[in-house]
Amino acid sequence: MGLTMKEKQALAREISKRYRKAGKKGKTAILDEFVQNTGYNRKYALHLLANWGRTELVRLAGRVVKLKADAFKKRKAGGGRKPVYQAATIKALKLIWEFFDYMCGKRLSPFLREQMPFLNPCKEFGITKEVKAQLLAISPATIDRKLKPERKKLELKGRSATRPGGLLKHQIPIRVFYAWDERKPGFFELDTVVHDGGNASGEFCCTLNATDVYSGWVELRALLNKAHRWVKEEVSLFPSQFPFPLLGIDSDNGGEFINYQLKAWCDEHRVQFTRSRSYHKNDNCFVEQKNDMTVRRTVGYYRYDTLQARDALAEVYRHLCPLLNYFYPSEKIIAKERIGARVKKVYDKPKSPYRRLLESPDLPDIFKNELRRRAARLNPVKQKRLVNHALMALFELQSQKSLAASALEDV
Known part of the structure; x- marks a missing residue:
């Protein structure tokens, strides 16, 4: 040394x-x-x-x-440039960041600018005239730097519970990627997230995640288990619930998707049905990244295995989906360039799925007007409070279940 x-x-x-x-x-x-x-x-x-x-x-x-000429000497504490952002601004920034699910700086910055009319009246954030001006001016890099001490707390890894489908696989074409002419609203990737709490025995609830490839629009549905019936029933409701057409679905090779019920429904309603390659998780990259961002970070890794838990999950998603789709910005990759061993990725500006759909040249005006009508009835702060209230009810059920299990062990 x-x-x-x-x-x-x-x-x-x-x-x-x-x-x-x-x-x-x-x-x-x-x-x-x-x-x-x-x-x-x-x-x-x-x-x-x-x-x-x-x-x-x-x-x-x-x-x-x-x-x-001498050795470099460190500056004494208190010297240098005075901080630009006052303590009240950083406090308000932290409160908004925590309230709206810990967004990164690149997503939180446009969110602050777009939703400030809703945030400003809320006294809980402490937004004064000076704080408002600084929040509107703060850059994504500065947001990440100011919140860095608070970020090292939320890393958890999930597990896969996908079980292969049957002999129907050869009748469903494989999709490796979406061509540029298919990247328009209406093509959804599907996946399920299990809520087994680390114990894969018995039956437990699942979340059906449907993510639009073009816009990042997310629809979450609570299932009692992975039975073919529940998946097919939820997918069959999508056309009446979505504010834009369902053109195609792409799933992994799990048995909950690769079955005759779902394929027959797709054939009948002329919905294109494709699947990914076996053991190639990145074929469904759009939905896979949403499993963590929208499901795990919201409802956690607990075991939900009762009808009451399924209903509580459904209530959470009923309020969560509009919040994610109309207000939360997300980044989308628009180009990749290989430079030697490195791959340079280029992303567009962070936008909410709602904004991307309004800007899409492939979506007719009738659907854009429906989107605007639904958005006009929403408020991000009220919507987040509804999500928090539903989560408290879900976690209260989980707490009661844990107490009951502990009481049985003591007997």
């Missing part, structure tokens, strides 16, 4: 005195030894020893200034 920086500086301070007094051969020997001990570049070491501790008088702006 080599010398520390302080030890190198102390060595330079002592050797520089002998170096400047030595002759040519002596300087060469001292320089060789110094370079060997410190690992410095020879030219840099020569400059360091020749100038360490030397003082010179120079005239700057009509004043004589004394300059001394």
Whole structure:
């Protein structure tokens, strides 16, 4: 192990005195030894020893200034530039960040600008006139930097509970990627998220996640289990519930999707049905990333295995989906470029799925008007409070179940 920086500086301070007094051969020997001990570049070491501790008088702006070559000294605390954002702004930023599900800076910044008319009247955030101006001006990078100390708390890993479908697989075509002409509203990727609490035995609730490839629009449905019937029934309701047409679905190879009920319904209603390759999770990348962002970070990893839990999950999703679709911005990759071993990804500006659908040239005006009509009835703060209330009811059920199980163990 080599010398520390302080030890190198102390060595330079002592050797520089002998170096400047030595002759040519002596300087060469001292320089060789110094370079060997410190690992410095020879030219840099020569400059360091020749100038360490030397003082010179120079005239700057009509004043004589004394300059001394020495080690870098840290600034004293309290010096430097004054902070731009006041403590009240950072406090309000943190409260909004926590209330709206810990968005990253790139998503939170446009959210603040777009939803400020709803945030400003809420006294709980403490938004004054000065705080409002700073929140509207703050950059994504500054948001991430200011919230960095609060971020190291929320990492959990999920597990897969996908079971392969039957012999029907060869009748459903494989989709590896979406062509650019198919990236328009209406093509959904499907997946299920299990709520087994780490115990895969018995029956437990699941969440059906349907994500629109073009816009990122998310629809979540609570299922009692993975029976074919429940998945088919929920998918069959999509056309009447969505504010835009359902053109196609793409799923993994789980048995809840690869079955005759769902395929027959798709054939009857002319909905394109495709599946991913086996063991290629990234074929369904659009829905896979939403499993964590929209489901796990909201309802957690508990075991939900009762009818009451299914109904409570459904109530959470009833309020959560409009919040995600109409108000929460998301980024979308628009280009990839390979540079040697690196892949450079280019993302568009963060927008809510609602905004992307309004900007889509492929969506008729009749559907855009329906989107606007639904959006006009929503308020992001009220919607988040409804989500929080539904979550409290869900977690209360879980708490009662845990207490009952503990009481049985004690008997």
